[in-house]
């Protein structure tokens with residue numbers, strides 16, 4: 001049976017401000033897994049092996065809009081996010097169940113974009 005709570009993460013592209021200061025994307029995704037590289041650990045032996053430098057987290061869904069890969073970007077469209085997450089919540093609401101969807105994250109991370117779209 002599917003869980004009553006689903007958690008998805010969406011990675012937005014680097015902003016203009018971030019590219020202006022030569023910020024690097026430290027996130028990579030694969031399936032429903034997200035990998036975060038600790039750039040401060042690069043070249044520092046005290047951080048140990050690869051596992052210490054890259055932390056992986058698993059979610060129910062993972063959407064990557066930061067990748068340069070056009071195919072991946074297309075896969076993480078508003079349409080897909082809506083199909084994966086929105087339709088079931090709406091269906092539950094129509095059936096009379098209490099349902100809630102919310103976006104959580106630091107300012108400028110893409111909550112409005114994901115919830116409202118264009």
Ligand SMILES: Nc1ncnc2c1ncn2[C@@H]1O[C@H](COP(=O)(O)OP(=O)(O)OP(=O)(O)O)[C@@H](O)[C@H]1O
Nearest residue numbers: 011012013065105106107108109110111112113114
């Ligand atoms: N998946 C995405 N693909 C392309 N651009 C995105 C994506 N997500 C966010 N952005 C862009 O990033 C910027 C910040 O996004 P947004 O305003 O949705 O953040 P927010 O989390 O709602 O911020 P705040 O908490 O300050 O209201 C916007 O310019 C938006 O167009």
